[in-house]
Structures are given as C-alpha cells and as structure tokens.
Amino acid sequence: MYLVPIAWMYVVLMMALAEAFSTQGTVLGAIVTFVLYGLLPLSIVMYLMGTPRRRAARRKAEAEEAAAAALNAAPVADSGSGSGSSPPSAQPDDGGHAPAAQAVDALVTERKVP
Template sequence: MYLVALGWLYVVLMMAVAEAMAPSGTVLGAVFTFLLYGVLPLSIVLYLMGTPARRQARRRAEALAEPDRGSLPSGDPVAPERKEP
C-alpha cells in the first residue's frame, strides 16, 4: 500500500516540477498541482484504507481494558437474607 503511495507522490512531484519549469507555468501552480493532485487525494485514500486496522486496534484495546469475568456467575457477591415463615 505504501509503495503505491510513494509512486503516486513521485508522479505528482514530477507533474509539479513540469508545471514550474513550463514557459507559461508558475511555482504557485506547481504547489497547487502537488497539493490537489497528490497530498489531498492520497491522504483521503490512505485514511480510508487504514480504517480496518484502526477498527481492529480499537477492538483489541477495548478487549484489554475490560476486566476478565471468567466463568463466575454475575450478581451480588453477598446472598440476600432469607426470612423464615
């Protein structure tokens, strides 16, 4: 996943360099090309692709935070007092 991201950033960087070096291009146009074609879409895609890993990590952390109830029955630890008739 990260290899594709690095490849995409390389392509976008080359597009930005070509924009800056073009006779009618500007450095500002190159910056916007890099941000709008590279950083913004890539950050969205990486966030969406990382969702399952974040969800799994959250579930694992919640499982570790919960006390182990074991096989003991739940309820009041002290038995209620029984009244004789």
C-alpha cells in the same frame, strides 16, 4: 502497501516540477498541482485504507480493558487454610502514605445552623 502511494507522489512531484519549469507555468501552479493532485487525495485514500487497522486496534484495546475489568472484578477464591488472613488487595497503594485509620472514617461532624 506503501508502494502505490510512493509511486503516486513521485508522479505528482514530476507533474509539479514540469508545471514550475514550464515556460507557461508558475510556481503557484506547481504548488496547487502538488496539493490538489497529490497531498489531498493521497491523505484521504491513506486514511480510508487505515480504517480496518484502526478498528482492529480499537477492538483489541476494548477487549484488553474488558479482560482487565473482569480480572479485577473476579472474587478471590479462599484457599481454605483457615489462617484468617485477608486476601491481598487487587490495587497497590500508589499514594505512598500510611493508610488512614478506620475510626477516622466513622467520625461525622455536625454543623450548627445559625
């Protein structure tokens, strides 16, 4: 896949060197030749050639996110053992702190309006 771009850059480099070492050429002309005949068109072509790969990667990432969301949203089936234990949480405790008591959540503070 990269053989043609490498070959094109070789040709453009040779054109730029010929421009730089020519009796009528200049180094500025060589730089302009290298940029306008080589870097600019090649970057556009490589970007366009990479579009299908980027699109496939984006679709794969979206499919993985959808699968993960579906997995997290799926209800946990009860084993029917009747032990009364709750199913494990879908998300681990990342905070490293002790969980807050539920009674604290029930407290509501009232503000007095002056």
